[in-house]
Amino acid sequence: MVWLEDKQDWMLYFAVPSEKCSVYSMCGAFSWCAENIIPMCSCLRGFSAQSPNEWSSGNYTGGCTRNVALPCSLNGGGSVPSMYGYEEDRFYVANNVRLPDGSQTVQATSATECEVACLNNCSCMAYSYNETCSLWYTDLMNLQENLDNTTNSIFIRLPASEIPHTKSSRGKPLGIFVGGSILALGVCLVAILCLLHKRRRIKGLHQIDINMITFRYKDLQLVTNNFLEKLGAGSFGSVFKGVLQDGTTVAIKKLEGVRQGEKQFQAEMSTLGTIHHVNLIQLIGFCSEGEDRMLIYEYMPHGALDQDLFRVGLGDVLPWNTRYQIAIGITKGLTYLHDNCRNCIIHCDIKPENILLDATFSPKVADFGLAKLLGRDFSRVITTMRGTIGFLAPEWISGTAITAKADVFSYGMMLFEIISLKRNVEHEKRCADKFFPILVAMKIQEGNVHELLDADLRRDVNLEELDRACMVACWCVQQDERSRPTMGVIVQILEGLVEVNMPPVPRYLQFLAESADESMLSSTK
Template sequence: MACLRTPIFPTIITVMFVIALVALQGAVLHAGAADTFSADQPLSGSQKPLVSKRGKFALGFFQPVNSLHWYIGIWYNKIPGQVPVWVANRNFPVSNPELSSLTISTDGNMVLLDDSRSVVWSTNTMAITSSTVGVILDNGNLVLADASNTSVILWQSYNHFGNTWLPGGKLGRGELNGGSTSIVSWKTFSDPAPGLFSIVLDPNGTSQFFLLWNSTQQYVTSGNWTGHSFSNMPEMAPTNGYPNSMYVLDYVDGANGSYGLYDVKGDELTTRLILDATGRINVFTWTESKWILYWSAPKAQCDVYSLCGSFSVCTQGTQSCSCLHGFSEQYEGQWSQVFLMRKWFKKVAPVEGSLMAFRYRDVQTLTKNFSSKLGGGSFGSVFKGSLAEGTLVAVKKLEGFHQGEKQFRAEVSTLGTVRHVNLIRLLGFCSERTRMLLVYEYMPNASLDRYLFGSSHEPVLSWSTRYQIALGVARGLHYLHERCRDCIIHCDIKPENILLSDTFVPKVADFGLAKLMDRDFSRVLTTVRGTIGYLAPEWIAGTAITTKADVYSYGMVLFEIVSGMRNVRQRQDNTVYFFPLLVAMKLTEGNLKGLMDTRLGCDVDLVEVERVCRIACWCIQDEDSRPSMATVVQVLEGLVDVNVPPVPRSLDLVMEQSTYMEFSSELPSA
């Protein structure tokens, strides 16, 4: 029988197709990996954190407790409270995580870019291949790896300790870690910058670890390695020496370097060794939904070197510092804060999402007895203050016990559990008898209404700034509605409740009227709350509300951002001008002339103006026709197009009962 000649070309095509298909599948799997970032898929503050394969650790942007700054860090993914175990940019925080990103640079290094696209942190290694990725591992180690083979590690966070030693990490000296490594405390409990305390392996070659103050003064030592334990730490011996110990410290003295190895028995145990801001080493384990202190050194707080500073005495019994005779305290309140913070974090359980509990007299001190008033409202007054480390704060002093207590509880229960760059940060509170105070981050540029409706002496906000404010508020509301544990309806969105940072980043504030709604429900019945002019029609009808009530209020704010004036104005002849009606009519006519704040001149983006006007009109439609805040964000980001909306039914009624005139004659003159 003759043999048939098999065509080679189709076979080659088939093989090439299979290879291409496998490569494509690999690329898709890689692109979707929840634990990896690359040059093509950077990690920004607007995205969810990356999570290690088994879900133990997360990598992303975070804010330390009571801090106004943002950092790239690693924390426990399944433990509440966002406990950081490593921070990349300790000395160089970023102010706007939404516009910052962790990515891979053109030279293959891992870099953190701020909102101006400047490099604020880098792995800065020379051993780079042509293509690399960043991966967060299940042991809490962040690695820079070869993209084609992630087992090839080019850099790892385990060689660059922060204030925490995780199981499996090697702390030592020599070529093993590219030189000596050390654990360095945070500057304060809210500032990850390097502090005064550190742990190092004796640089002179012995096997003992030193706890140092100011990199030079030794005041605690582990003792030398005896073969099965460190002489001053027998309870931390390896398994073969002390079989009942959960934690072990081992020591390896090799040709390429010497190091201590901190580890635990079993993968199910979650533990960490931390050098805190007050100079103490603490070993914690997570059990029964809380951190348990297993071991600490030095045993007494007053044994920490120079805890109270020069010319001072530390009293162990009362946990306090005092000056020697003839000397006075340099920084008032600094010592009391050291011991208060020490007691508070020893990890006492944080209240309402890691808020600080202030005493009334402490608040009196930080506000200089409420001497600098920033403003006031129906629930009380707001005062400027400063924490001991210099951080400026705004203190709201609630007045009227019954109403004030309701607002107090609403603010603490909502803001105490949320974190977002476009939501005001609640730092702490004071509740002593009828005294109720709330401590917030300080916003130097006050509220949006000051720039839209204020005096002619206020600077004019550019259109680009207004657009970013509109987008930032939308992002904050989207977070409240869809990304919090409970759905939060703000209930009082208006320019007065939109605060502005020093760079005009908007922060939604004043949650005293907010309503929490379980995600199993879509509506909630509540009494009418909010401000006339921003209230959705369903409030008046007395029906159960949804998040769409905030959408309506947000739409009304958008109109005012465009015009620079209140939506409703009454002239001397009692003629009423309603700006949203004018916008709706202009949109249907296809003519937006005369809508913009005339103070802006020609410095506007007409495409963005029309986009804002369209989405604003959609926001004030009947409830079922309003978009979600997620859709609003996508529209303002230019990702989704929006059609010309119909004239809202509520405005149809206005149009039937009155006539409208050109609103441009009422706009502020340039």
């Protein structure tokens, strides 16, 4: 507001909108805006940031551009035969959105007719059908998450290469020829595999991957001195130390409760053996004999993260920089599991005990892929909870579908422990305002996150990094999984590449903490 002397009145000079997404084209073309997600702007499927540097700095107005040009645009543009459109272009549906401006209405009596109308015009970027057919011929601008109760869907045009293939009846003659050739080759291949299988079979096992080693049970007995030195135990089984004949030290996990047969087990081992990342523990081989199932991993000299986090005596604590780099390394490993594997791998059991440290304190996520291997279900997961408040996302309790965002929640709870060097449930008082995750959220609101740490711990802390870590942890533990960032975004935030907004207080954790208070009070009466 500016005071005008001549008019003796205030004039509005500048105003900040209460909802950033209400600013027209806040996120530019071919992206969508959501207030409760960080970052608030996301490129649509099949599109990438027009200017990655601007995007990472928080300026999204440049919008997004196609990863692959539409085939018809490469052939002169304009209208093209519908069969060309069906063959080369498909549609990706974005649900629960506020439709962008600039649509044109055409006559169509069904969603199929509306789709055909869009396909038959190379300039058509998207369509939506809700009793009437709306087409968009220009860049999609101002696409937003729907905040009211109405349901809208928009179908965005993409090249076929950007969307998994669906059945088509076209090209049958070629298909028959190719199919016949493949069948003939398949018969020959099966015969060869059968012959190789007979030659390679050794006591019911065969090599499944050139990088995987199959071990016999008696060999593992020998290298572990009959499983003498136990390194630890977890929800999946016990771990023992062993030394192979070439002098390589390994960790051998004896699995408990494996439900899969030998063939399924070996198939899973083949998949896990192809996963390589500096922040993921490396699987060297396996053993599958009778009822015994064992995994052979690289050995980590510093053991599990919990052993270093919760030491007694301040002189032994991990310095802040080491802890912060550990937090970043874990996110990179989980990002690889979620986004870079052939199929998304949800860990389901993120906690300090499942983070191992090598000789340089570089973190490696362990036990990934074992949740699926053991057929983990709700009844098994609930046993891993420590007290009332553990590492499990609320969707485990509600029974809703589990996604990678469940790992994000668990990571957030673990990040609180990395920050405080204490168990979340072992702080001095269990009351709601002293439960560490809630305390962090309150201190963020006050701008006093440095008060979260003891005076001795503040000396080597980078306050900017501490602030980032606290805000990330609070975003990770939001009840609505849509509000939680992806692991890839967390990496960017912790590395200072992306700004993070002020997180709301995690109401779900606050509710649990208050419920625990009431239970404690009632038990003392």
